Amino acid sequence: MATNDSISAVNPKPERVVDSAKVWTTLITNTDYLSGLLTLDYSLKRAGSKYPLVALYTDSFPTEGHAALDARGIPKKSIPYLLPSTAKDFSNDPRFYDCWSKLTPFSLVEYERVIQLDSDMLCLQNMDELMDIPLDGASEAGQGKRVFAASHACVCNPLKKPHYPRDWIPENCAFTSQHGEPEKAQVEGAPSTAGLAMPNGGLQVVVPSAEAYGMISKALGSEATTAYEFSDQSLLGDVFNGRWVGIPYIYNALKTLRWKGVHDAIWRDNKVKNVHYILSPKPWDESDDDKRKEGRDESNQWWWDIHEKRLAEEQEKGIKDGF
DSSP states (O other): OOHHHHHHHHOSSOOOSSSOSEEEEEEESSGGGHHHHHHHHHHHHHTTOSSOEEEEEOTTSOHHHHHHHHHTTOOEEEOOOOOOSSOOOOTTOTHHHHHGGGGGGGGOTTSSEEEEEOTTEEEOSOOGGGGGSOOOOGGGTTOSSOSEEEOBOOOOOTTOOTTSOTTOSGGGOTTGGGTTOHHHHTTOOOOTTSTTOOBOTTEEEEOOOHHHHHHHHHHHTSGGGGGOTTHHHHHHHHHTTTOSEEOOGGGSEEGGGGSTTTTTTTOOTTTOOEEEOOSSSOGGGSOTTTTTOTTSOHHHHHHHHHHHHHHHHHHHTTOOSOO
16 A cells, blocks of 8 residues: 555544644543543643643544543544454454554654553653654654654563463563663663563654554555554564664553562652553542552552542533543
């Protein structure tokens, strides 16, 4: 497929929905993650970000979801639901079906920079500096050495999920390579070639270009996707192998890294800028009655504290839609 055709298929109207050349984006396909998205948006604003969050929604996003975004003034853009041409079975992890659509930011050529965030994230400190870290310009056409930036995927498999690849072990994890220099790990990411060389798709710092997205589109149309066990991040790690920038864990602090015996050797609560609530249950799946239950993951309480501040402010504004 030609590059321009690839762009027009996924971004037929490359028009800005906000007056900013740089934006945060997050994917939303249903209301299951809507409380997460709303609290993410609130946390970015609370941290003083000068850049807006744009919700990228698919056709499956319902009317009540749109009303919730509109009530809070969160800008949005319609995108197609991306899937590879060769079907991939994710019955063990159905969440990965949605993850292909997180590749869309590479096609948003109306912006100079897009930072894709998962909706199950919480911004604790301003991280606007990500909008300015050195990356290849669009003129590099996806051929340079700094195509995008991301933190590594943790390949420790701490929950010992049996369907995960056999090489997903602590010895092969990029974060393990940083245990000996914890202070350095707060400010430098492991090289993109470290460990299994796979980025985590939760946060991607992207300079959109027709050519880079064309390379992604070509991969989506090939049978290579049948080998991508982790959808978008497997594809990115393959197509741009060794040509992306590893950034510190603090920008995509997977909650499991904090667990004793995983990567608590490098985790520092006061350094973390953005928590990623991977795996289930999500904080918003907990009820108000049990959110402080003894033994609950402490990081979930961080989410509840900010979520409750959001709800209190919204109630004062008359927003009481249950999200």
